[in-house]
Amino acid sequence: MPGESTLVPQRKHLNAGDVLFRQNQPVLAFYPLRTGGIKMEYESSLGWRQVTGFALPGDTVGLEPNDVRTFSMSAIALQASDCCVVSVEAAKASMADSAVQAATQAMLRRDALRQHELLVAIGSMKAAQRLAMLLLDLAAEHRRRGIDGGEVMLAMTRVDIASYLGLTLETVSRLLSRFASVGLITVRHRLLHIVDPAGLAEVHADPDRITLRGPAPEQNRFASF
Amino acid sequence: MPGESTLVPQRKHLNAGDVLFRQNQPVLAFYPLRTGGIKMEYESSLGWRQVTGFALPGDTVGLEPNDVRTFSMSAIALQASDCCVVSVEAAKASMADSAVQAATQAMLRRDALRQHELLVAIGSMKAAQRLAMLLLDLAAEHRRRGIDGGEVMLAMTRVDIASYLGLTLETVSRLLSRFASVGLITVRHRLLHIVDPAGLAEVHADPDRITLRGPAPEQNRFASF
């Protein structure tokens, strides 16, 4: 479609599982995500890998702080996705514009903040708290995009979530079921509905609010009469 | 001592426990550490805090990527320490020198790398692996400074180590004892001697190399005869 090339420099389409860029490859461009979903994955020197973040439409993938020359992690499509491709030369030019620069800085700062919160979460919170954190974060991101109502279609698998939170997929699955059974959410595979954000926030804050074993949620609060 | 003000712009002395700067305070300077030891601590929005790094003499503390305006974490002296104080103005001036800039970039890059390795470690490795990682890292840092021989005087408490690794102080203590009992290290409180770096590397790589319960290290390999 030659007629379309008005403002858009370059586009790229990805299918689920496609690698947008790979860790340690030279940084040639960055990628504002238009549709779909992407996961960021870091592979350590020993070969252990960990999902370090999820990108939603509107996020910019591949922005590296301190203009490094190689990507610090890989980006992999979770579903069919479309993104723009902004070459580093184009980026350099845009950086002259202080508004663009400020926006970029803001993005990098948000990323760094998220990364720190994740570290603390994994390092010192229980499984339920971590998951509650992720769900609240997802909800907030959707809200920031105007997609309200607490309905989220998860792009990632349980394995991805587990990796991100430093858990196993079984624990994530059980926890989601538990959250649902106490009325915090509803889930059917990828379709998530956040029913009680305040309740989730309590779970996030209180280590003992929800446990995997614990007493089953009371079916009848008058049972003892 | 007015005679001393030849090249040194400003110095600062800290006692154990002193706060060099606090998270969210405006960035007015950064601090090349001369002697002593410093821990970096991040406090999350919910009040959970976590040690995110240790600085040794030669490290520069308080360097923030992407010239943000407030510190992303606090820096606290682990022992009596001395550091230089480089104001941001002075820093701006030095940045004209491309050598300084390159060095700064290199430092920031190393930090980012460490941070990622830590995240993966905490997220997907067992306690023994994490501790082995830290010990190897400490040894490497000392080597990088020419202080060889595997002897390390730890500046941080077990609580700090535990927080850094996402464990409890008891687990750290037990693990150190275990490492010692199998001949990987010797420890007497803060004095650590790394006897078998290769063995530690194996522990780091293999989840099941060392466990807390496991069989006691064989006193006599011919016991069954």
Place this chain on the structure above:
DNA sequence: CGTTAACTTGAAAGAAATCAAATCTGGTGG
């Protein structure tokens, strides 16, 4: 429509946290 990958759920094992004493250390004041 069948095959495969993703997900849920249960039971058991294992790892680390928690609770609870001891022990050691360095510093303080007598």
Place this chain on the structure above:
DNA sequence: CCACCAGATTTGATTTCTTTCAAGTTAACG
């Protein structure tokens, strides 16, 4: 100089949480 104290560390016993192992179930895709 020594006794004493608070903080740091070790060690043990027990509990709790999460993982691991093992089936099933459901959903997506060719």
